[in-house]
Amino acid sequence: MIDATVLITYSLVVLGFVFIPGPATLLTVARATTSGTKVGIATGAGITVGDIIHTIMAVVGISAIIATSATLFSIVKYLGAAYLVYLGIKGIIEKAPVDLGLGRVPITAPQAFRQAILAEVLNPKTALFFLAFLPQFVVPENGYVIAQLTILGVLFALIGFFSTIVYSVAAGGLGNFLRRNPTVLKWQGKVVGGIYCALGARLALQER
Template identity: 30%
Template sequence: MSPEFLITSLIIVATPGTGVLFTLVAGLSRGARASLVAALGCTLGIVPHAVAALTGLAAVLHTSAVAFETLKFLGVGYLLYMAWRTFRETGSLSVEHSTAAPSARRVIASGVLVNLLNPKLTIFFFAFLPQFVGPDEPNALLRMLQLSAVFMLLTLLIFAFYGAFAASVRQHVTSRPRVMTWLRRSFGGAFAALGVRLAFATR
């Protein structure tokens, strides 16, 4: 495994984005288990992008303005919906208990959508993975599958770390309503900002 691939992947995964934000919200509002489920959902959301890159569908997104813009604005809409849902909570960020918490399937589905509706991730795989596969490598497809699996594993581990950290400070944060209100507004604003940023993304 190339050290350059590992270092680059770590930097990309660890840089806060929608997946990290989603996992932090899950950890703060619902605890360690929910944050791990959220991290798993975000990781699974990478699978379609990896498959698209490996099958050449990323080239369609790269060359077709309509396909790219359609997927992009679906992602923008979802991020703005998450921002609205966060802002809609009255008072502090809601802290859900096990009896009222959403199912693991619902959390995973939300995590998948967070990464699925981001066309830049598909193009990222399309441009990123081939750089670490030799042009004459006999098993290039297998090699790219291995690299994709490593990238997903790093995503799961790092996101789980973010979520575990959020869950570990949950009790200290949730006991302070003003802090929770500030966090709710910050998370809502961050989701909105990421949506706006994606709206202005180009191929």
């Protein structure tokens, strides 16, 4: 199995990596700010599930197929980009609730969870990252390579979930303050929608 030294080194590297703001962090913060901490955590949980799916894909070799097939990579990439842009446009054109005192929020936690899973799974860059990153910490001499890859992938997802919880709590508290301002309520959907559209465009323009 995995050596304790390797596991500690890997955990520290991942911990530093996941706290660097990236697309997953932006999505989580955007949701937490506009819809509350619970929705932000649900978004993070969805991303975590997506990362576990990518771990399974890397273990069984699907990610390798994506890596070697330019056509398949492009299909997955553009599907992911289109989905993010769709969410963005939807957020821009939908009218945000003007009274959150009744418990209404732009998106519910289950909706955010499902959207985050799909957005993460449809990101081929994440698939390639798992395919390239995880094997660097595998020691074949220790045997059970598949088990090592699985443990490393799940650990990455869990550490990532921890980081999204931290960001969700911070952003959720800020969002509670901002949402007391009617102007913020009016523009929050457009801001979040713009973030999603930008992430979609970024994904579409990325090369392998």
